[in-house]
Amino acid sequence: MVDTHKWILGVMLLGFIVLHVGIVNSDVSSEPVVAVYYYVWYGSDGRHWSDSNDTLVLFGDMPVIGFYSSMNTSVIEWQLGLIEDAGIDVLFVSWWGPRSYEDHAAQKLFSIISNGNYSVKAAILVEPYLHTERSDWYNESFWSITLDYIMENYVEKYPNVYFRLNGKPLVLAFNPIGMTYKPNDNRFEIRIVGNDVDNAGYQDWDLWPDYLAPWVTLKDVELRVRRDGYVALTPRFDDRLFCIYSNRTGCDDRLVDPTYVAQAYIKQWEWVIEHKNEVKIIAIYSWNEYHERSMIEPHYDATAEIPGYTPYTIYNITKHYIQLLKKTGETSPPSNTTTSWLAVDVGKILFFIAALSFITYYLFEIRHRKNFKTVVIGTIRSFYVEAKHVLEKLKSITKKK
Known part of the structure; x- marks a missing residue:
């Protein structure tokens, strides 16, 4: 007995x-994750501030602190302070390969987050750093080199910073990467981000909601929730300079709210609040992509026509809706x-x-x-x-x- x-x-x-x-040990928080696409390619020597026809910035658009360097510690700390204050949880960091300018800037960003009193996480967005649209170049060898480098220099080096999805480090990659070959690496969760997701058929997530374009007048909005409960937002998309001075075409077809008068950003956020139970990851394009004019970073604006606009208007809209979302959001437990x-x-x-x-x-x-x-x-x-x-x-x- x-x-x-x-x-x-x-x-x-x-x-x-x-x-x-x-x-x-369960994370009883039911709040969706709010992420923002973050770009580290700017330099004090004018790098990416209209230094070529591929890096044009519309005259009159400028960060409120002036044209900055992504390597400047004070700039990074200023940005992180605003990002944390807005309630943004994750940075999707644009990265252009091992030992590139963006690699050095990204590692500095991760280091500052790690050593500072910040709660924000970060993950790498692998850009097509071979500088070709040929998808077959982004093959098994490319992925092996890239993922090993990210593991060694970001995930293992900054485990307290690197963002995880389903318990694994998240790596994003921008099309055409992933079109021909996508690895099955159990160390990571890999998501392909891109344009024209519904027709292309191989991406997982939208970079921005291009299916809403063109959008230049008031209209209703219906966002599309992708894999993992992911939904993309943007306050604006306007790359018309590149159709004039570079080799892009179809810019008018991609145009989203160039003057903010159509209230596109507000309508997208209101849709998210209304459908909060369907959404797990909200990704904003972007914090500071000035070339395509999608920035929410406080900035002077060349074309804003909404009454009472200030450099902080779009940022404050972001902050307001994140606070509203996290105050009222009720969704199922996060995957991690x-x-x-x-x-x-x-x-x-x-x-x-x-x-x-x-x-x-x-x-x-x-x-x-x-x-x-x-x-x-x-x-x-x-x-x-x-x-x-x-x-x-x-x-x-x-x-x-």
């Missing part, structure tokens, strides 16, 4: 412990809480098995023993004492957290 008694108690206690730990919720389920199962064993064992006892009542009372008392002891220990652990 003694051995069976101990076995039942042991299983019940194990179930209780696993159940409690699972609940304690799977392990904790599994612990809850395992605990329930173990507890059920033990309870069933308890009932079965003592139904047998009642037929074969006269001291059934004494045994049951003694067992319940023993379980109560042990459970109380375990609970006190778990409470002390929880307080330390």
Whole structure:
């Protein structure tokens, strides 16, 4: 009897412990993740500030702090302060390959986040750094070199900063990467980001909601929720300079709210608030992509026509709706809480098995023993004492957290 008694108690206690730990460690926050695409290609020597026909910035558009360098510590800290204050959770950092300018700037960004008092996370967006639209160049060898480099120089070096999806480091890649070859690397969650997602058929997420374009007058909006509950927003898209001075075509067909008069950004955010239970990741294009004029970073604006516009208007709209979202949002637990919720389920199962064993064992006892009542009372008392002891220990652990 003694051995069976101990076995039942042991299983019940194990179930209780696993159940409690699972609940304690579960991220009960139901808020969606808010991300923003972040660009680190700017330099103090004019780099990417209209230094070529491929890096044009419309005259009159300028960051409120002036044309800056992505390598400047003060600039990065200024940006991170605003990003944190707005409630943005993750930066999707545009990255142009090992040992590139953007690589050095991105590593500096990760270092500042890691060493500073910041809660924001970051993940790498791999750009087509071979500078070709030939998708076959982005092959198995390309991916192997790229992922190994990201693992060594970002994930392992800054584990407290790197953003994880489903428990794995997230790596994004911009089309045409992924068109011909997409790796199956169990170290990462890999998502292909791009344009014309519905027709192209190989991307996972929109960079920006290009399916809404052209959008230059007031209209209703219906956003498209992609894999992982991802939805993309943009305050504006306007690359018409590149149709005039470079080799792009079809810019008018891609135009989204160049003057902000159509209230495109507000309408997108209102859709998100209304459909918050469907959304898990909200990605804003962009923090500071000035070439395509999608920036939410505080800036002077060449074409804004909304009454009372200030350099902080679009940023403040972002901040307002994130606060509203996180105040009222109720969605299912984020994917990275799977392990904790599994612990809850395992605990329930173990507890059920033990309870069933308890009932079965003592139904047998009642037929074969006269001291059934004494045994049951003694067992319940023993379980109560042990459970109380375990609970006190778990409470002390929880307080330390």
